[in-house]
Each structure stands twice: as structure tokens, then as C-alpha cells.
Amino acid sequence: MYANKDSEQKPSMHPKQKELLLKLAQVGLIAAFLAYISFREIQPMILNHYGISSGGGGSSFITSGSCKGDLASRVPQAVTLMDIAFPWKHVKPKNVDVQHPWNKPRAEGWTPKLAPAEERAPKWIVITSINAPTEQVEQWSTLHPEWRLVIVGDKKSPEDFNQTNCVFLPWTEHDRLGFSLSKVLPYNSYSRKMLGYLYAIQHGAALVYETDDDNGFKPTMPLTNFLPEKALVTSLQADPATKVANPYAHFGIPTMWPRGYPINAGLDKGIDADAPLAYGAASMEPKLIPIQQALADLDPDVDAIFRLVRAKELGNFKFNPTAPPLSYPAGVMSPYNSQNTVHYASAFWGLYIPGSVAMRVCDIWRSYWAQRLLWEIGGEVAFLPASVDQVRSPHDYLGDFLEEVQMYTQAGKLVAYLRAWECGKPTLFDCAIKLTHDMAVEGYWGATDVEIMTAWLTDLYELGVENPPVTGTYTPIASGSESTITTMTGVKVRK
Numbered sequence: 001m002y003a004n005k006d007s008e009q010k011p012s013m014h015p016k017q018k019e020l021l022l023k024l025a026q027v028g029l030i031a032a033f034l035a036y037i038s039f040r041e042i043q044p045m046i047l048n049h050y051g052i053s054s055g056g057g058g059s060s061f062i063t064s065g066s067c068k069g070d071l072a073s074r075v076p077q078a079v080t081l082m083d084i085a086f087p088w089k090h091v092k093p094k095n096v097d098v099q100h101p102w103n104k105p106r107a108e109g110w111t112p113k114l115a116p117a118e119e120r121a122p123k124w125i126v127i128t129s130i131n132a133p134t135e136q137v138e139q140w141s142t143l144h145p146e147w148r149l150v151i152v153g154d155k156k157s158p159e160d161f162n163q164t165n166c167v168f169l170p171w172t173e174h175d176r177l178g179f180s181l182s183k184v185l186p187y188n189s190y191s192r193k194m195l196g197y198l199y200a201i202q203h204g205a206a207l208v209y210e211t212d213d214d215n216g217f218k219p220t221m222p223l224t225n226f227l228p229e230k231a232l233v234t235s236l237q238a239d240p241a242t243k244v245a246n247p248y249a250h251f252g253i254p255t256m257w258p259r260g261y262p263i264n265a266g267l268d269k270g271i272d273a274d275a276p277l278a279y280g281a282a283s284m285e286p287k288l289i290p291i292q293q294a295l296a297d298l299d300p301d302v303d304a305i306f307r308l309v310r311a312k313e314l315g316n317f318k319f320n321p322t323a324p325p326l327s328y329p330a331g332v333m334s335p336y337n338s339q340n341t342v343h344y345a346s347a348f349w350g351l352y353i354p355g356s357v358a359m360r361v362c363d364i365w366r367s368y369w370a371q372r373l374l375w376e377i378g379g380e381v382a383f384l385p386a387s388v389d390q391v392r393s394p395h396d397y398l399g400d401f402l403e404e405v406q407m408y409t410q411a412g413k414l415v416a417y418l419r420a421w422e423c424g425k426p427t428l429f430d431c432a433i434k435l436t437h438d439m440a441v442e443g444y445w446g447a448t449d450v451e452i453m454t455a456w457l458t459d460l461y462e463l464g465v466e467n468p469p470v471t472g473t474y475t476p477i478a479s480g481s482e483s484t485i486t487t488m489t490g491v492k493v494r495k
Helices: 015-036 043-049 081-085 135-141 171-177 190-202 304-309 345-351 359-377 397-403 405-420 428-441 448-462
Strands: 052-054 062-064 123-128 148-152 167-169 207-211 215-217 230-237 285-298 340-344 379-390 484-486 492-494
Touching: 123 135, 123 190, 135 148, 135 215, 148 190, 167 171, 167 190, 171 190, 190 207, 190 345, 190 359, 190 448, 207 345, 230 379, 285 345, 285 359, 304 397, 340 345, 345 359, 345 428, 345 448, 359 379, 359 397, 359 405, 359 428, 397 405, 428 448
Parallel strands: 123 148, 123 207, 148 167, 285 379
Antiparallel strands: 052 062, 207 340, 215 379, 230 285, 285 340, 484 492
């Protein structure tokens, strides 16, 4: 139920809630076990999971295999789980207060580096895959020619990948695309999906839809439920002090939370499926919503904690299809993913995917980063009813849990940091590179993401993507000030 009600009643503790909290405690014990027991026996397993190699001869020198060379760091012998999850945390990024290509006047007669007119199309679907074409990929290809499909391969992708009505970009061809980004991206990384975004933009995209190879659209709405870039959308006006909210509650499942939602935002407060939402719908008015996230039915995007404790329910979830789209005002955040999301041209910069963090974290960190930057130009992220059915590829839930450690430990801190962050730069690209640098300094991602971001923005600039001026309408909120978190059910909790 998405209808909003006012109530001062405190949520009760249902027996099922107690069971859920007990299971969460068990998961917590797993994390504590991994963090504090002798590291010698589990070191090879975790290092292999993160693509990290260990030196021999008894020395504990650890090098990240998913980050570029300048992030390789030497870690003391007393290694912790945090060192494994964040191998870059001892490395500081280079200064970014320099003149970038987008700060220089364009040369007379300059033209964007676009493909020939006959090869361009306004709507593109972008997927990255290491699998043979799935049933869902075949489904996306049927939308041709209204929607063009590009699939980005990597070193693990099949060499004989063959799908009609699509462009496949094998890893062996990435450097030949002519983008500076390809030279700084790590291989076997979800961040290589960005090459597909650049290819789409180069080939005329005014709208980019991103998804994965295990998502299939509902026959009744094949990419038809997304709103215009500027549209009338319900803005759920939470308490002015609210800093993070759960859209799944609005769409009818208040006991579920999206991957990346700060676990301290409700898991420790008790979960009550009957608790009313504590905010009401504001009046309708046009919004700039250049990034739109539609939900997924059946097996929605949730974190490994949810999957570990509610595994039997997965595959059967359905959100309320009649709940209206919503957006949150500047100052209120919610994570979104890269599995069923549209970006209009004014937010193409927001397609960035960090290359130094785990795959289960990268698009979530992107979502928080992009939301904060949207506030600089008066934009918001819109959340829409489910338009795809996700039949999730097989996953190792414990492996997912390990990849998500950074998310569990840093999401709440990141939200507070971003709400207090100030740009002080004249253009969006300048704010983007500054925030990327500042997040690296704070240890949210690695120093190479500054290098990757610079290449990304440079490629966008050369393709003619707009670098909008900052409006300066958002007033940063000090992280130390009193604020609230809207829990998964919408109950406000003072923090």
C-alpha cells in the first residue's frame, strides 16, 4: 500500500520481526567471524574473491587486481577485512585543481566526434554481459529499430557471442573505439559498461536505458513507462530533516529495502509491515528528472542480508503497479541501481560507474554521487513502478555479502557526507571531478577513479555533451546537525 497516513503510534514487534532480527544477528556474527578470526586460513578464499593477489614468503603485501597500478598498496601484516574490502584506503588522489579540457574554449570550427548521421539513433539500450545471449537479451533485441541495443563484452565474455539486432563490443576492440576512457578502465569490471554509454552517445543517443542480461521487460510496457525529462511527478515531502528514504515502502513493500540502503536506517529499529508512512504527497509541479529508476518485480534488487534471511520469498515479489511515480527533494537520498534506469542527455555525466570498488557497490556509490550532483542543477531522481521482471542469475549470497561489506559500513556515512558537501565550482563537470576527488580522499573509492572520471568527462565533452552551469540552489546540511532517517516503513527516527 502506498497511501500515506499520519500516525504517532510506535511500531509493534511482530514474532516474524523478531525472527528476522535474529537472522540478521546471525549474519552479523558471520561478518564478525570473518573480521576477527585468524586470517591465515581464509586469506586465499577472500583474496581470490576480490581478485587480489598475495605475495609469498610469509609477507602480507596485498595488491588489488581490480584497481589500476597506482592503487596497488602495501598493507601491514595485521590484515583486516576492511583492508581487503578497501585496498586503496592508504592512497591519496592527485590534485584536480587544474585546467581540464572542458574549461578551455572550443577551437573555431569544432564539431563533436559523432558517428555518421546514417548510423545514429536517439534511443539506446546498454548492457554488459559475460554470458552467452540470454532469453532477456533476445527480448531486448526485439525492440529494434525503435531502440538500438549495444552489449559491452569483457575478457570473460564468450568469444563467439552472437545476437541479432545488436552491436557487440568485444574487449579486444575497446581501445579501437577512440575513447580515452578505455585506456584507464580495469578489465573484468562492471565499469567497462561505460564504453557502451559512450558508444550510444557517439551514435546519436538522446536517451540511454541501462539494464542487465537477467532483466526482461513486461510485455505490457516495453520501455513505455518512463516519463519525459521534465514532468509532473509526485514529490514525497518528508520531514525537512530526513536524509534517506525507502522507495520500496511507497510501492507497497515496506519490509523490503533496496541494495545500498543504509542498514542503520531501520534494521535496528524494528520492522512493522503495518506502520504508516510519516509523510504526505506534495502538490504536483514540473520537475527536472533526467535520471529515472523503475523497479523490478519477482526478484528485486536487494542486498545480501535480505537474501540470506528471506531467501524463500525471492522470486515472488510484486510491487504495487498503481502507485504513482515519485521523487525526493534535494537533501533526501535513496539508492538506485543500473538495472532498469533511464538517463536523459542532461544527465549523461551521471552514467559514470566507479572502477575501484566491488561490483555489488559500484552502481550504488554512483547513485549517491549522482544524486548529490543533480541538486547542483535543480534536478531529482524519479522512482517508477516496476516495468521489468528480474529472473536473477545464480549468485553466491555469502560472496555477495563479502562484496557488499563496504556498502554496509559506509552507506550511512556517505549520505551524511554528501549532504554536507559543498562544490563551489561554476559548472557541473567541475563539481563532478571535485566530488570524485573528495570521495577518494575520504576513502569511499580509490584514487584511480579520479583518473577514470577525468577521462570520462573528457570523452563526454568531445562528444558534445552539455556541461551545465551550477544553479547554487542547494544549501549543504552539516553532518553534525540533528536529522532523521525515514526507516524502511516510513517511520521517522532521530539520528
